[in-house]
Amino acid sequence: MAVKNPVTIAAAIVGIVVVGWFVYSSQQSEEDRIRQRLYDLAEYVSTTKQTGDSARLIHIAGLRKFFTEGVTVQVNEDIPKITGRDNLLQMAHIALQHEPGLTVAFTDISVTHNDNTQQARVNTTVVVTGVQSDKARSIDAQELEMALVKAEGEWRMETVQFVKVMELQ
């Protein structure tokens, strides 16, 4: 039976492309999972608006699942390296106590992952937006290099290093 209606043909082609795109996008690669992990972390930190130490502590404890137990965070040479998940969460608690309205976002996420290993490297820019006392928005952005490992089925950060874009001697 010959299909004479070009609109039907065009609609069929568009339908096939759309269905194919959905099928393709539903198959998440490890790189996609790592990106989603960072988005989840950003969303989790950004929702830390609880007042009161107890509520905030409970919420921050939920950050444990994003980091390995021995995670290290190096901001720069002038600030001592933060070592250990508990220390990191303590620092996060103090930081969020003073800046409860912080929102965090990761952009330009570049993932390097070897299919044979449970390790990955990520290069990304983290954008942190806060609200100052005079209601003005403050914004800071930093480039990060991270090493992640897959533990218990989830990707967790093992090392986090801030990258200096502009250097001074």
Added chain:
Amino acid sequence: MSTSVRRIKGCLKKVCIGSNWRHTVVRAVVLSALAYGVCTTIFLPVRIQGDSMLPLYETGDYGFINTLAYRWSNPRRFDIVGIRMAGNSVMYLKRIIGLPGETVEIHDGTVHVNGKALSEPHLQFKSDWELGKQSLSGDQYFVIGDNRGMSIHYHTFGKVKRHRIVGRAWLLKIPSL
């Protein structure tokens, strides 16, 4: 329907759709694709956040980064450039004051390049900044913001490698909407 109403409807139809709607659709699609391609590869639209480039740029201003500006030439002193981090979504916007191979230092707020005081007619905000000698290698530029009335500790500036310079700021200032 009266003749005048029919005429108005006809004019509106022609203005909105054109004499041939298929051609109009094709033109719209081509123009949209072209605009998307240009704005994601050549003229990157940027929205300014922060005070480091006051008074020229303030928070909320819009502009473009011309990524072809240095395709056939090198960045020049006093160019305002976009500096990428992990990608182009978020960039620093700074002014170049030191070129590869030079030394830069700051005494009492005045920039010295290769030991000589640099004349900066664009500079309006200045305070007593001090910075020791910074030597630039063959692929490094020294970048700094124009707002030097703020504390030096809150200002991000320094040596940046050539490959991080995305392009030159273009269409100097579009007022914030």
